[in-house]
Amino acid sequence: MTVVPDPVRRSDRARLAILGATVELLAEVGYRRLSIEAIAARAGVGKQTIYRWWPSKGAVVFDALMAQQEEAGTDVPETDDLAADLRLLLRGTVAGMADPGVDATYRALTTEVQHDAPLARDMRERMLGPLLEATRQRIARGQASGQIDGAVDPAVVVELLYGPIFHRWLLRTAPLDDAYADALAAHVLRAVRPG
Amino acid sequence: MTVVPDPVRRSDRARLAILGATVELLAEVGYRRLSIEAIAARAGVGKQTIYRWWPSKGAVVFDALMAQQEEAGTDVPETDDLAADLRLLLRGTVAGMADPGVDATYRALTTEVQHDAPLARDMRERMLGPLLEATRQRIARGQASGQIDGAVDPAVVVELLYGPIFHRWLLRTAPLDDAYADALAAHVLRAVRPG
């Protein structure tokens, strides 16, 4: 006996229309002025159908984003040249943030998880987690191969890489460009070099 | 010729009541459920008086916070022991975020500046700027005294210090405690040490 609707009966037509309408409206009016009411109207769907399957506006948006990006896999560069790898990683990260659509939605999502614990959990586990873990493993393998000092904590290094970019991006304290990515990579490199 | 009402005529009674009510309501219901309507009611003020002087809820909250904290000056530790100074700085930062009231309001503010450019500017210039600049000068003086390598860029170091904490705090990817502050300080120290 479950309280959740039988997933078998779920209308795929409705689900896709909702996700599609959400993506469209996000682009048109932004997250702030996005309303469940508008999504339902655009998708040609009753509001109840949205409330039946998603607990909040944030959850719909999150699913819409995940659907859009599920093919774009996480890959952390890994060659013999650690310095080049770090530069490449950070330049890629910075470039991703530069896309206006991506920028807007990630800001919205970051905003939304501040007062939506289940969504925050989803974001951590399905979005952030895989990326941070992949990066941590790259650092750990760098230690194993002697390119990185064994004393450093890979988890800390991961945040040394992404934290400053996140800070600068979200608070817009300074431009986020390749020059900054390179400078940051160079400084992190100093922190992890052996000896 | 200005579009803003003559500040001379502004009622200080009303201004202070609004700021006070805002602080109270923030503590009681949180930023999300804070409404202009409720602030006006609590302050015994017409809504128009709020709209006359502030462009948005975020601006009121920002002013309320600034009023509360304007005496709490920014001070970056500066002794002969660089390592101890960094640990102290980061422990202090982490401790500040731990206060539930501070935590909630800074999250709200960070959220709000994402769709409120003038407020973002205020936050950068009046709140973040002084702190980041004071920290940058501490690093620069460390270079002048030879404790820090002359090749590092003080501005990048500032973000190496605060970025990871900000990332962990806002995204709640891991606990934010003294142990983490110390570990982070140690890693940044590796990045800036001479040689």
Next chain:
Amino acid sequence: MTVVPDPVRRSDRARLAILGATVELLAEVGYRRLSIEAIAARAGVGKQTIYRWWPSKGAVVFDALMAQQEEAGTDVPETDDLAADLRLLLRGTVAGMADPGVDATYRALTTEVQHDAPLARDMRERMLGPLLEATRQRIARGQASGQIDGAVDPAVVVELLYGPIFHRWLLRTAPLDDAYADALAAHVLRAVRPG
């Protein structure tokens, strides 16, 4: 294809509560200080529910009155004694206006139709029309039976009966009592008598 919401879905509970609250509030505070907001609150109804079904405050009040009075049918006295009939008709009219509740609401309605054309139409067609027409037919039958001169225009006579009362009532130029009703009836009788 209609622009009006499907009447089938309309909640009778809400409709009756609104009409009831309107009648109550009219009695308590008068038309002028009657607000949609207060009606909604008293009726335990969202404001939108009122705006969904009525275009204006006046329309709500009109419906409330019609609901109250729809059973009180229009009847124009008709016996063999024309003079007595006219006296009775005008005394009845005067008496109706004397009730404080009726007085206040009709004044309000008369006021409101001055700047609300659709409401004016409703008032004419659903409220005034039937009364004036019934009176006109009484006069016409008086002509048919020879009690009234065939040369007079029944429509003009109708206004000769109600016009002076309306004028004295609305402008309060003089007391509106049975003596006046009788005097007026006598004068109109002079105007319509055969010969």
Next chain:
Amino acid sequence: MTVVPDPVRRSDRARLAILGATVELLAEVGYRRLSIEAIAARAGVGKQTIYRWWPSKGAVVFDALMAQQEEAGTDVPETDDLAADLRLLLRGTVAGMADPGVDATYRALTTEVQHDAPLARDMRERMLGPLLEATRQRIARGQASGQIDGAVDPAVVVELLYGPIFHRWLLRTAPLDDAYADALAAHVLRAVRPG
């Protein structure tokens, strides 16, 4: 010791500007959307100056109208031909109502006096009274000269003349034109003819 401001100090400039602005705005936006605020702004006058000298919006409008019309004296036609006099009187009355500006303002005034007793008194005494009295005297003189039956009450006849027009005008139950004026005059004539 009076509570009323010393009339000596009253600024005629302000008074005239207020009355003028009121007339202009009445023509532009109508009575309903006329606000004290707008009058003050248009007249270049502080709101307090209006509140100091007039108790209500209606009073300002009434004064503005009286100022406009104080020269247009009341004159009731009086020749040897009673029928022609009555036709002329009613045609003139009907024609006055036909002017859009006059129509709008008198409707507004009639509306306003419904909930403004002092204004109602003013209207009765300074506007309606003289006209009704002049008409009554015309009827009385008609009796004295034998053109009108001595048994009729002149005051009732006055209302027999104006009441139907007022009714038809305010409620817009039928067109108000010369034909109606003539028909009405003819019927009233039947009521007052000797014998």
Next chain:
DNA sequence: GCTTAAACGAGACGGTACGTCCAGTCTTACT
């Protein structure tokens, strides 16, 4: 193939808050 229960579209409902407008009062500076 028929039944039946769910999910569906539609949209009304009770509410909350929005941002605007104006009323009528109060305050300040100027004339």
Next chain:
DNA sequence: AGTAAGACTGGACGTACCGTCTCGTTTAAGC
């Protein structure tokens, strides 16, 4: 003292959405 200016408290406006709640209407599973 009267005035122009305009800030003040207060309160209603009409709108936008919220999340819940019926309504019939598909739709698809299981009898």
